[in-house]
Amino acid sequence: MRPKEANNKVEEVEEKIRNLKKEFEMLRNENITLQSKLEYLEISAKYSADRLYSFKKENQHQLFILKHENELISNAEKQARQMISIETGVEERKKQEEFIHMLQNECTKAKREFQEQNKYVVRLRQKLDDATQFPIRIGEETRQKLAITSNAILANEFKPAVEVSKTISLSRNPTLTSQCCTICLSNEKDLAFGCGHMTCRECGSKIHKCHICRKKIVNRIRLFPG
Numbered sequence: 001m002r003p004k005e006a007n008n009k010v011e012e013v014e015e016k017i018r019n020l021k022k023e024f025e026m027l028r029n030e031n032i033t034l035q036s037k038l039e040y041l042e043i044s045a046k047y048s049a050d051r052l053y054s055f056k057k058e059n060q061h062q063l064f065i066l067k068h069e070n071e072l073i074s075n076a077e078k079q080a081r082q083m084i085s086i087e088t089g090v091e092e093r094k095k096q097e098e099f100i101h102m103l104q105n106e107c108t109k110a111k112r113e114f115q116e117q118n119k120y121v122v123r124l125r126q127k128l129d130d131a132t133q134f135p136i137r138i139g140e141e142t143r144q145k146l147a148i149t150s151n152a153i154l155a156n157e158f159k160p161a162v163e164v165s166k167t168i169s170l171s172r173n174p175t176l177t178s179q180c181c182t183i184c185l186s187n188e189k190d191l192a193f194g195c196g197h198m199t200c201r202e203c204g205s206k207i208h209k210c211h212i213c214r215k216k217i218v219n220r221i222r223l224f225p226g
Helices: 003-157 159-172
Strands: 191-193 220-222
Touching: none
Parallel strands: none
Antiparallel strands: 191 220
C-alpha cells in the first residue's frame, strides 16, 4: 500500500470519527433536551394531579355541604307539612265541633218546640172535651129537670090514679118501682156504673157523668134482672 493511500484512509476514518462525535454530541444534546422536557412534563403532571386531587377534595366537601343542606331542606319541608297537617286537623276538628254543637242546639230547639206543641195539643183536646161534654151535660140536666117536673105534674094531677096503679103494680110486681130507670122512667134498670147507681142501657150509654152523684163514669156493668 502506498503512503498516500494510507493517509487518505486515515483521513477518511478521522472524518468519520469526527462526524460520529458530532452526531453523538447532537444526540447527547437532544437527549438532554428531551430529559428536560420530560422533567417539565413530570412536574406539570404532578402539579395537575395535585390540582385534580385538591379540586376533587373540594368537590367532595361541596357535595357534602349540598347533601347536608338538602337534608335540612327536606326536614324543614316535612316539619312544614306536619305543621300544616296539624293546623288543618285542628281547623277541621274545630269545624266539626261547631257543626255538632249547632246540631245539638237545633235538636234541643226542636224538642222544645215539640213539647210546646204537645202541650198545645193537650190543651186543645181538653177544650174540645169540655166543649163537647158541656152541651151533653146541659142536655142531661135539662132532661132530668123536665122529667122531675113532668113527674111532679103527673103526681099532682093524677095522684089517685097513680096510687091505684101503684097498688095494682105492687100487688103484681113489688120490685117494679125500685127497678125503673130514674131518667126515662119507663125502661127497667139493666146498667150499673162504678159509683153504684143504675139506669137503663139506653139512657146510661148516652151520659158521661152519673145523673145522681155527678161522678165521672169510668166503667159500665150490664145487669141481667131475673
